[in-house]
Amino acid sequence: MDVLKEYILQNWALILVLMAFAIMLIITVFLNKSTIKRMYVLIGVVFVLSLVVFFEFHLGEVDKLPDLRNVLTAIRYSATPIIIALIMYALVKRTHWYILVPAIVLAIINIISIFTGIVFSIDSDGTLKRGVLGYLPYIGVGGYSIFLIYILFKQSNKTASEILPIAFLAFALLTGLIFPLTIGKEYSKIFCTTIAIALFVYYVFMILQLTKKDALTGLLNRQAYYASIKNNYKEITAIISIDMNGLKVINDTYGHLAGDEAITTVANCFLEVSKSKQSIYRIGGDEFIIVCKKTNEEELNELTKKIRERVALTKYSISIGYCYNDSQTKDLEEMVKISDQMMYQDKADYYARKGIKK
Numbered sequence: 001m002d003v004l005k006e007y008i009l010q011n012w013a014l015i016l017v018l019m020a021f022a023i024m025l026i027i028t029v030f031l032n033k034s035t036i037k038r039m040y041v042l043i044g045v046v047f048v049l050s051l052v053v054f055f056e057f058h059l060g061e062v063d064k065l066p067d068l069r070n071v072l073t074a075i076r077y078s079a080t081p082i083i084i085a086l087i088m089y090a091l092v093k094r095t096h097w098y099i100l101v102p103a104i105v106l107a108i109i110n111i112i113s114i115f116t117g118i119v120f121s122i123d124s125d126g127t128l129k130r131g132v133l134g135y136l137p138y139i140g141v142g143g144y145s146i147f148l149i150y151i152l153f154k155q156s157n158k159t160a161s162e163i164l165p166i167a168f169l170a171f172a173l174l175t176g177l178i179f180p181l182t183i184g185k186e187y188s189k190i191f192c193t194t195i196a197i198a199l200f201v202y203y204v205f206m207i208l209q210l211t212k213k214d215a216l217t218g219l220l221n222r223q224a225y226y227a228s229i230k231n232n233y234k235e236i237t238a239i240i241s242i243d244m245n246g247l248k249v250i251n252d253t254y255g256h257l258a259g260d261e262a263i264t265t266v267a268n269c270f271l272e273v274s275k276s277k278q279s280i281y282r283i284g285g286d287e288f289i290i291v292c293k294k295t296n297e298e299e300l301n302e303l304t305k306k307i308r309e310r311v312a313l314t315k316y317s318i319s320i321g322y323c324y325n326d327s328q329t330k331d332l333e334e335m336v337k338i339s340d341q342m343m344y345q346d347k348a349d350y351y352a353r354k355g356i357k358k
Contacts, residue, residue, distance in 0.1 A: 007054045014050055014193040018043050021200045028207065038090035042199070045086060049079045050192040057189065063126050070114045070122060076188065077119060077137045078107035083195060084144035084173070091206075092151050093218065106140045109133065128185065138177055145173040157220050158276035161212075165205035172198030214282040216260055217267035225281040228291055229332050235293040236332065238300045238324045241339040242270070242307070244286035245317040245350055262316050269314065273306035275299075289336070297324050319347035 008015070021043055025036050056072035059065050081103040089095050113119035118131045149170045156162040172194060179187040212224040220228075229236065244266060251259040263286055270280045270288065277293045292300060304320055311318050321343025323335040330338070 003058065006058075007051070010054060010189065011050050011193070014046075014196055017193070017196045017200050018047055021196070021203065024200075024203065024207075031210075035090060038086070039203075042083070042086045042090055043196075045079065045083055046192050046196050046199075049076065049083065052076055052079065053188050053192065060126055060128075066122055066126070073120055073122070073128065074107075074110040074114050077110045077113075078103070080137060080176070080191070081106050081140040081144055084141055084148060087199065088144065088148045088151070091202075092148070093155060095151075102140065103144070106137065109136065138180070141173075142177050145170070145177070149173070155218065155271060157213075157218075157271070157279055158274060159220070159279055162209060163276065165202050165209075168205075169198055169202045217264050217282050219267050219270070219280050219282045219288070221281065222283045225283055225289060225291070228279060228281075232291075232293060233332055236291055236325070236335075237295050238292035238297075238322060239332070239335045239339045240290035240292065240300075240304060240307075240320065240322045241336070241343040242266075242288040242290070242321075243319050243343055243347060245319055245347060247286040265314050266311055266316055266318055269310040270307060273303065273310050275303075278303060289339075297326060300324055317350065319343050319350055321346055 022040070025031075025039050025043075028036065031039075052072050052075045056069055056076055059069040059072070082100065085100045085103045088099055089097070110119055113121070113131060113133075116131075117129075119133045119136060120131055121129050123129060149166060152166045152169070153163070156166060175194065176187075176191060212220055212227075214221045244262065247259055247262060250262050263282075267280070267282065267288070270290065274280055274290065277295055279291045279293070281289045281291065283289055290303070292303070295303075300322060304322060307318075307320065321339045321341065323330070323338035323342070325335055
């Protein structure tokens with residue numbers, strides 16, 4: 001009973017955060033069921049890890065059951081990269097289960113270390129020591145963390161409201177690498193609380209972002225577009241209008257799921273080549289606008305070129321138009337009109353080349 005009381009006292013903040021996280025998932029209507037299930041699994045793993053860490057340190061303090069402590073240490077070393085992999089599995093779109101494979105390999109090595117000491121060992125006086133592969137768990141966590149932050153950034157709209165939460169999550173993960181090496185093993189006692197708070201805060205940021213995002217593509221939505229041009233019109237130097245070619249044919253021939261896949265594919269192309277000062281919006285079924293802030297004409301031409309090249313690698317086609325406000329004499333309405341006119345001409349040329357009558 002005293003041990004349970006001690007666990008609750010040490011982990012009360014963690015328990016409250018995980019409870020709040022679970023409640024948020026229950027009342028969330030923005031996320032799909034598979035993502036919510038993955039979040040629940042993540043909450044469960046973090047909670048179990050907190051129990052493992054507590055009892056591992058407790059056994060070390062009372063100097064009892066060294067064999068069990070060895071097993072718990074192997075679980076602790078294995079759980080951290082698994083948690084980061086689960087975060088990626090829950091947060092990153094189109095992530096498959098095999099993202100867990102490197103973490104599973106690391107777990108096997110940690111289990112082997114129970115008998116060989118290649119990663120860690122516990123000497124006769126109860127001191128935990130690193131083996132020849134003692135830094136492997138940190139390398140695994142670091143690799144997963146870098147990949148996670150890279151993918152989140154790559155799939156973001158490069159706006160400050162999305163970059164800042166990603167930076168916050170990166171900072172929290174970075175502490176998980178640096179603090180164990182500077183503070184020592186005592187950091188393990190607060191790791192679960194750290195990661196739970198970081199995830200919960202990032203989740204709140206993510207939910208807030210969903211109100212400004214298009215549910216299908218992850219691009220910014222029409223409401224976000226109107227807010228942006230209203231609040232940042234002085235910084236806008238170019239507008240790019242984009243429209244898909246032949247979406248109606250895809251919908252009529254293969255169904256709306258195929259149409260959704262087409263829209264999502266080209267939207268990802270835009271995200272892959274855009275920069276932080278170029279915000280992408282889905283303003284209609286297959287209609288997109290890119291608002292370029294403080295972008296010069298060379299950067300504008302480079303962006304449209306990259307978009308065409310990237311989409312050309314897919315089986316889909318788009319029409320593009322743009323307006324560069326080099327002299328700052330055009331208002332936004334005029335810029336959009338010029339951009340749309342160029343895009344419609346590009347679309348007419350496309351159908352003429354294909355011999356399609358519209």
